[in-house]
Amino acid sequence: MGFFYISDDGTVDGAEHGNDVVVLVAGGEIDYSASPQLSERLADRIDGGITRVVLDLSTVTFIDSTAIGALAATATRLRELGAGTLAVVCPDENRRVLRIFEIAGVDSMIALHNSREDAIAELATVS
Amino acid sequence: MRVQTAQETSELRLPARPAKLAAAREYAHEAAAAFGFDAECCYEVAFAVNEAVTNAIRHGRPDEHGYIHLSALADGDRLTLAVRDSGTFAASAAASAASGEGGRGFALMARLMDAVQLCVSSESTTVRLSKARD
Numbered sequence A: 001m002g003f004f005y006i007s008d009d010g011t012v013d014g015a016e017h018g019n020d021v022v023v024l025v026a027g028g029e030i031d032y033s034a035s036p037q038l039s040e041r042l043a044d045r046i047d048g049g050i051t052r053v054v055l056d057l058s059t060v061t062f063i064d065s066t067a068i069g070a071l072a073a074t075a076t077r078l079r080e081l082g083a084g085t086l087a088v089v090c091p092d093e094n095r096r097v098l099r100i101f102e103i104a105g106v107d108s109m110i111a112l113h114n115s116r117e118d119a120i121a122e123l124a125t126v127s
Numbered sequence B: 001m002r003v004q005t006a007q008e009t010s011e012l013r014l015p016a017r018p019a020k021l022a023a024a025r026e027y028a029h030e031a032a033a034a035f036g037f038d039a040e041c042c043y044e045v046a047f048a049v050n051e052a053v054t055n056a057i058r059h060g061r062p063d064e065h066g067y068i069h070l071s072a073l074a075d076g077d078r079l080t081l082a083v084r085d086s087g088t089f090a091a092s093a094a095a096s097a098a099s100g101e102g103g104r105g106f107a108l109m110a111r112l113m114d115a116v117q118l119c120v121s122s123e124s125t126t127v128r129l130s131k132a133r134d
Helices: A035-047 A065-081 A095-104 A116-124 B018-035 B039-059 B090-098 B100-112
Strands: A004-012 A021-030 A052-063 A085-089 A111-113 B008-015 B067-075 B078-085 B115-120 B125-132
Touching (some): A004 A035, A035 A052, A035 A065, A052 A095, A065 A085, A065 B039, A065 B100, A085 A116, A095 B100, B039 B078, B039 B100
Parallel strands (some): A021 A052, A052 A085
Antiparallel strands (some): A004 A021, B008 B067, B115 B125
């Protein structure tokens, strides 16, 4: 089985914006043995009332279509809730993972950011 | 494992479980490396095989022993990885290829390989993924 983890990496205080930003970090290989966990973790946070999520994929070495599908579904769900956003962090150096996002054609659904700071700054502008 | 001379084949029986996907990628990567592909091509082959095996696990059916079958065939300048399950899911394969997640998987395979063939018989479904040396 491939190596995969996902963990909470803190909440960015968004009091002045009226909504906190949660940061999740995933690493390793996200294939179909891992993507259900990814979906579940994201769904848990949204069920708990979080609508702004940063997902840091900087140390992900492999991502498949089921993971992309899980992220697209999460982004769609957040949008439908209104004022919700999923910001994915995948730096330029992680070009294999970036390429899969590009080929999958989900750039209109999933916002990709080069750094966690960029992603958090982007979400802070969402009112 | 060696996949070097023309028409040389290797095979792997893989338990049809998501936890075995890493083993499928490793098999594909080794076959591609043995064929002489560079690191990027090896990754592309492993990615495509992972998608085909994922489809077989999700939508296909293992054989009576719980396996799906992988093979690598080196024929001249072309390496072909085949993923075979015992399902005959023509309709669901077509439906899944046409839209949604399944469609995304097939589109990715097609972009990363030179050719993707889906062969459905009365006994099995086989996806053949081919890539040629430059």
